[in-house]
Every structure is written in C-alpha cells, then in structure tokens.
Amino acid sequence: MNLLKKLATTPSVPGREDRIREVIKREIKSLVDEVRVDAMGNLIGVRRPRPARKTTKKALKVMMAAHMDQIGFLVSHVGDDGTLRVNPVGGFDTRNLFARNVKVCTGTGDLPGVMNPGGKPIHIASPEDRKKVPEVNEFFIDLGMSPAAVKRKVKIGDMVVLDAPFQILGDAVVSQCLDNRVGCWAQIRALQKLKKHDCEIHAVWTVQEEVGLRGAQPAAYSCEPDIGLSCDTTLCCETPGVPTEMRVTEFGKGVCLKIMDSSTIADIKLVETLEKIAKRKRIPTQRGVLPRGGQDGAMIQRSRGGVRTAVFACPVKYIHTVTEMSHKVDLESYPKLLTAYLEQV
Ligand SMILES: [Zn+2]
Numbered sequence: 001m002n003l004l005k006k007l008a009t010t011p012s013v014p015g016r017e018d019r020i021r022e023v024i025k026r027e028i029k030s031l032v033d034e035v036r037v038d039a040m041g042n043l044i045g046v047r048r049p050r051p052a053r054k055t056t057k058k059a060l061k062v063m064m065a066a067h068m069d070q071i072g073f074l075v076s077h078v079g080d081d082g083t084l085r086v087n088p089v090g091g092f093d094t095r096n097l098f099a100r101n102v103k104v105c106t107g108t109g110d111l112p113g114v115m116n117p118g119g120k121p122i123h124i125a126s127p128e129d130r131k132k133v134p135e136v137n138e139f140f141i142d143l144g145m146s147p148a149a150v151k152r153k154v155k156i157g158d159m160v161v162l163d164a165p166f167q168i169l170g171d172a173v174v175s176q177c178l179d180n181r182v183g184c185w186a187q188i189r190a191l192q193k194l195k196k197h198d199c200e201i202h203a204v205w206t207v208q209e210e211v212g213l214r215g216a217q218p219a220a221y222s223c224e225p226d227i228g229l230s231c232d233t234t235l236c237c238e239t240p241g242v243p244t245e246m247r248v249t250e251f252g253k254g255v256c257l258k259i260m261d262s263s264t265i266a267d268i269k270l271v272e273t274l275e276k277i278a279k280r281k282r283i284p285t286q287r288g289v290l291p292r293g294g295q296d297g298a299m300i301q302r303s304r305g306g307v308r309t310a311v312f313a314c315p316v317k318y319i320h321t322v323t324e325m326s327h328k329v330d331l332e333s334y335p336k337l338l339t340a341y342l343e344q345v
Pocket residue numbers: 067179180209232233295
C-alpha cells in the first residue's frame with residue numbers, strides 16, 4: 001500500500017508527468033534490463049526473457065501499458081485580483097469541483113489553494129442561480145496571497161491538481177487518481193513478483209491518456225509488441241441510484257477483464273486464456289462492458305499491423321472524483337493475474 005500511496009500522492013497531469021515518471025523510474029530500475037524515455041515522455045522498461053529452461057521458441061513481445069497522468073488542470077490565466085483560471089486536461093464533472101482543495105505546482109514549489117465557482121454564495125443567490133451547474137471555466141483558484149505574490153510565482157501552463165488524502169477505509173482504499181495509479185502500481189508489482197518468463201516484456205507508463213490516448217500510440221509503434229495488455233481502471237457503479245444492469249463491475253469480485261468499451265473490443269481468445277490462468281491459480285476476475293470511455297489498449301491494438309490486446313481494469317467507485325474507491329481484493333488480484341500471465345506466455 002505504501003507504493004500505491006506514493007504513486008497516488010504524486011501529482012501528474014497530461015503533459016506534466018515528470019514527477020511520477022521519476023518515482024516509477026526509481027522503482028523499476030533494478031527490475032528491468034533497459035529503461036528509456038521517449039520524446040513524448042513515455043517511460044519504457046524492457047525486460048528480456050528469463051527462461052526457466054532452454055527454449056528454441058521465439059520470445060513473444062508483450063507490451064503492458066498504464067497511463068501515469070491524472071485528470072487535472074493547467075493554469076490558463078493569472079488575474080489582476082490574484083485569482084487563477086484553469087483549463088481542464090481530462091474529463092471533469094463540474095458538480096465534483098465545488099469547494100475543493102487544490103495544489104498549484106509551480107517552478108518554485110507547490111502552493112495550496114482552494115477552488116470554487118464564481119458567483120454568489122447560497123445565502124444571497126436567487127432560486128434560479130442555485131439550479132445552475134457551472135462550466136469549468138467559471139471556476140477560479142484562490143491562493144490567499146497578494147496578487148503581486150501570485151504573479152511572481154505562478155505561470156500560465158503550471159499544473160493544478162485536486163488535493164485529497166490517501167485513506168484506507170474498511171476493505172477499501174480511497175484516494176484521488178486511483179485512475180490510473182492502480183495500473184501503474186500493478187505493473188511495478190508484477191515486475192517485482194515475476195521470476196522466470198519466456199516473453200520479452202515492454203512495460204510502459206504512458207503520458208497524456210486522459211486527453212485522448214496520445215502517448216500510447218508512439219509507444220506501441222516503437223515497442224512493436226505481439227501482445228498488448230492495457231492496465232487501467234474502470235467504473236464500478238454498485239452504488240445507490242444505479243440499476244444493477246448498469247453497474248459495469250462488481251466491487252470486490254476481482255480485477256475486471258474488459259470485454260469492450262467505446263475504444264476497444266478485447267481479443268476474446270486472449271481474455272479466455274487469462275480467465276483459464278485465473279481459474280487455475282484461484283485469482284478472482286470478472287468481465288465488464290463499458291458503454292462509453294476508452295483506454296490505451298485502443299492505440300496498441302491498432303498499431304502497425306494490429307496487435308492482440310486485452311484490457312485489465314480495476315473496478316473504481318466514484319471515478320474521476322477525489323474519493324475514488326477500490327476494493328483490496330480487486331487490487332490484489334490485479335498484479336497476481338498479470339504476473340501469472342507473463343510467466344506462462
Ligand atoms: Zn484511466
């Protein structure tokens with residue numbers, strides 16, 4: 001859990017993945033044979049085959065990819081009153097943005113701030129005002145500093161993330177950006193647990209997924225894999241107000257092997273192979289279909305001449321809020337299944 005906490009509390013929005021990349025790089029250095037960072041910022045670790053016994057079969061190249069960006073903002077305007085305006089990088093539901101603590105990451109350090117929409121507080125708002133859900137561009141950030149100090153410290157383009165604690169609640173973990181630090185974590189854990197394997201592993205931590213799967217495309221091109229494993233999270237809507245048929249995944253029933261979402265239809269034979277391994281090793285898994293939403297697997301699957309691709313996804317409740325929640329069973333099963341697959345392919 002310490003590793004997941006470290007990953008979840010390191011800010012990284014699309015185009016600003018430097019910090020998390022350093023954290024992951026340190027973790028994997030001793031686990032892979034080669035590490036490189038491509039021009040877009042994707043972190044790629046290559047681990048050559050470590051066969052248990054001599055083999056003449058050609059090693060398959062397996063690419064696993066987890067995006068290391070989280071939804072956040074880039075500063076778009078520093079006002080004369082010292083407030084900041086931001087541009088979202090990633091999909092926000094503005095109903096989750098009221099009265100939030102934020103962190104503004106500047107060149108000279110991180111500044112705590114609060115985010116609220118412009119307009120009147122409830123005491124003086126008209127009934128009409130109260131019904132409106134503001135757009136992202138109506139929100140502003142207050143750093144509690146003088147306009148001059150703000151102007152000195154904050155630049156257009158600085159990264160802003162929502163700020164919330166990492167918590168263990170009962171059988172679950174609650175944090176912001178479990179989407180997708182869980183996938184980042186699962187890949188590191190798999191490399192740690194893995195001993196002998198015949199395949200050549202290309203473990204990739206991608207950039208800019210939240211703004212349209214941008215990093216995975218060049219990464220897949222350069223890795224040229226035979227098999228693609230997208231490592232991400234997915235919705236778990238097992239919550240009041242959502243009918244059972246719309247819950248996507250079940251909480252605590254194991255890592256989800258996605259059958260499809262709006263970006264990818266997984267290779268069903270690969271899914272069946274994964275399920276067989278899971279059954280043999282008694283690792284809980286479940287299938288899931290997400291009607292809308294995509295992940296990096298789409299780019300891997302369609303790279304070069306096409307790549308057989310499966311999608312791992314940890315069920316997450318309250319996704320894209322600062323209280324994303326994952327069940328420990330789902331978390332544990334995730335690297336277990338990844339490791340078991342890599343050991344046998
Ligand atoms: Zn994601």
